Amino acid sequence: MLFDKLSSNPAKVVPVAMMLLVTGLMLLVVAGDWPRLSYPAGHFGLDNSDLLRGFLFGVAIAFEIASLVILTTFAAAKSRKA
DSSP, rough: OOOHHHOOOOOGGGHHHHHHHHHHHHHHHHHHHHHHHHHOHHHHHHHHHHHHHHHHHHHHHHHHHHHHHHHHHHHHHHHHHH
């Protein structure tokens, strides 16, 4: 729904893409430092900790790809108009 509204208002394309980019980078930092940030509790276990770390990596990569797709479609539409 958010991305449908972006096509009608190009002034908000770059801020939304940059927000996704920064959020993805922050998640990459958290996922990269996950073994040092979290101590696996006895009931949580190492496998679940690795699962959460992999999930954070996946979400971060998805945010990075989404920001690149938004910015490249915006740049392509802008170059077509020129």
